[in-house]
Amino acid sequence: MDLKVIEVSKEDYTRLAVMEFEETMIISAMYAELENNASLSEALQNVVHSFNEFNEMSGKEFETLDKFKVRKILKSGEEKGYCKLVKQNGNSYSLYYL
Secondary structure, eight states: OOOOOOOOOHHHHHHHHHSOHHHHHHHHHHHHHHHTTOOHHHHHHHHHHHHHHHHHHHOOOOOOOOHHHHHHHHHHHHHTTSEEEEEEETTEEEEEEO
């Protein structure tokens, strides 16, 4: 694997800091699911199930998650310049951090 070194500006860190902890967890989970070649609908379903199961086990006070909230978080992440969801072909998607 080739590692690329890039210069990071202060604005990049500001964009990352804008995201809430819950949003960052969900976007990271979606990234992991899509990297494992899951379809978008499978990735959404797996993230929702895992997140809600985590809430039950940990007793954390996050709101219950559903597919619509995940889509809203992804859209918010794109608008804030944090990530980009790109359709590859058919039902194959990739999620990129910006």
